[in-house]
Amino acid sequence: MEVDVSRLLHLVETLEQSGTNGETVDKVLKNSGLTRKDLAPTAKSFSYKKEVLFVREASEALRDLTFGARAGLTWKVSNSLTGYISKYSKDLRAAIENTARFHEIIDPAVQYDLRISGNFAAFEVRWKDASYAKFHRHTEFLMFAVLSRMRAISQSSFYPIEIRFQHEVRRSAGDFQKLAGFPVIFGAETLEMILPLAVLDLPIPTYDLRLREHLTEYGERLLSEQGRVKQTLRSKIEGILTSALPARMLTSDEVAASVGMSARTFARRLNEEGTSFRDVVDELRFDLSKTFMKDDMSLSEIAFALGYADQAAFSTAFKRWTGVSPSSFRAQD
Known part of the structure; x- marks a missing residue:
């Protein structure tokens, strides 16, 4: 979905006025899938998802x-x-x-x-x-x-x-x-x-x-x-899973029923989109875990919010995603 460029221009201006330098702005743009050319006077629209990512990346760059x-x-x-x-x-x-x-x-x-x-x-x-x-x-x-x-x-x-x-x-x-x-x-x-x-x-x-x-x-x-x-089916699934949190991660069969599909059709449709239910759950948990860390949640709270049995299970998953423990990842910030 394409949206008007004016909000992005405002967000970039806000970031520039936050005391950051041009190099940081360029990095935030790059991490959001954008370039300075996307801000040219002739630009009219761009991907909505990129605006969403820009706000996240700018917040992390400023640690604000x-x-x-x-x-x-x-x-x-x-x-x-x-x-x-x-x-x-x-x-x-x-x-x-x-x-x-x-x-x-x-x-x-x-x-x-x-x-x-x-x-x-x-x-x-x-x-x-x-x-x-x-x-x-x-x-x-x-x-x-x-x-x-x-x-x-x-x-x-x-x-x-x-x-x-x-x-x-x-x-x-x-x-x-x-x-x-x-x-x-x-x-x-x-x-x-x-x-x-x-x-x-x-x-x-x-x-x-x-x-x-x-x-x-x-x-x-x-x-x-x-x-x-x-x-996409993936977007629907992410929405259903997110709505069920905290503490409850729905099963594949439960989500398939929510979108009116049999388990076989559900798996096939996801395969056609190049993914699987396990991958969607894994990537959603990883994405949310990083956001929760920025939100100052404790590791035990994050584990609970993402539906893990305990903090140890979450820590094992996080190390698989990043190669480091959650506490080490947080210390790098």
């Missing part, structure tokens, strides 16, 4: 878990279709509801809904492609970027009641709250932003009914013309 959140909080201008629809909506509630309809045009991974409950509103984000849920730093970027855009179009520096993330960050939780200036919750059941009801009534000064109607008509046309982005 809050990089994605910081970049999100300074994201002001969106030149996407949904960006313009929100800009010309009547109030913040209309902007959220109008753009939710067309968000899948610009983002292959998530969709969102506005839920009203009692005296607050929940801006709830759900994964269309749950394989992206493992990229915690990019998830933080997206949520804080949404908040920044809401503030920008309403020209109001309002504060949410809280933002809730499903993943954990352990000792760094206070850093996120200090950065945000309001409660930031980790380990929640749902990925969402909780807003005071009054925020939904904030007027948007750039409201233009005619332009908004023209853009939504165009959006409807795009939706009818574009087919649904087809997920």
